[in-house]
Amino acid sequence: MSDGVQSKMIRSVVRGFGAALPKRVITNRDMEAIVDTSDEWIVQRTGIRQRYVAGDDETTASLGEAAARAALANGGLTPADIDLIICATSTPDNTFPATSVNIQNRLGMSHGFAFDVQAVCTGFVYAVTTADAYIRGGLAKRVLVIGAETFSRILDWNDRTTCVLFGDGAGAIIIEATEGEGTVADRGVLTAHLRSDGSHKEKLYVDGGPSTTGTVGKLRMEGREVFKYAVGMITDVIQAAFDSTGTTADDLDWLVPHQANRRIIDGSAKKLNIDAAKVVITVDLHGNTSAASIPLALATAAGDGRIKKGDLVMLEAMGGGFTWGAVLLRW
């Protein structure tokens, strides 16, 4: 990690961003017709008001491709300018090949290389960290980092404790090698802190897979158990990112959290004394889109002019595994 050391170094700087959502919206009122729930319960417990759900003609790769094309257009680039694609997803179109390779092909690319990262809701934080390591290691110059999911396909639509929470979508950023001074004033990824602990598997998992049941399986979650750990794990990694760069909550312009639950987001910000006005919230519009939630939130807040060039931005997530992590970057 760079961690603010003063010497010229390669930084991974954001060049473009984009997002894509399925055509169909399902509101909380619509959910009332599917399971025994209420708009009031969902809003109070989670902050979610609606979610997007993929139709038959939409998949993780098609949404990822659309987000990638939007990011390329935003950055003034074409697929020829990209040398690596990393897609974070837990809902790939196929067990293999990787969704990123599918997206590479959809973009008309036969140069460079592509692979997927699987860290469930923390996937995008892992993918940005991986892309940064490839750039700083000299293995890639311009990386398309995508978070794309169709969790609607692995939900048990009879289980009200999970099916109301998740949605589909995709977001993407392009990061490129740029020389920096080696200080926290540099644009680009400044530090990253990743964690995992497999002893929590049973609290959030999918009950199928190629090597066990030979089926895709459905998402199972003990929500209250996950909730118990979330704020502590999230605040630990955010604090580590502050400490390793000598920055504080006051220096931060934007917290762009994984959008699982409004109460988890508010609780984490409060514990770290991060002003609520600096927190980007999209969970009301998108629900929990797992690895897609952070790039969707980034595209929302950069698209409407809130996140500006030079802003200090903290990304954080926690999810299945458990996995959790934070990335501090200057936009």
Ligand code: UT7
């Ligand atoms: O992104 C990956 C990480 N995942 C998360 O961060 C999710 C973390 N967990 C959560 O966000 C919350 O635990 C939930 C939103 C999933 C649930 O909220 P909660 O405040 O922890 O509720 P609960 O599980 O304690 O359930 C409270 C009550 C229960 O009824 P009883 O036992 O008190 O009678 C549930 O049966 O709410 C009931 N309930 C519902 N009622 C209406 C559960 N789901 C629903 C529902 N509609 N959809």
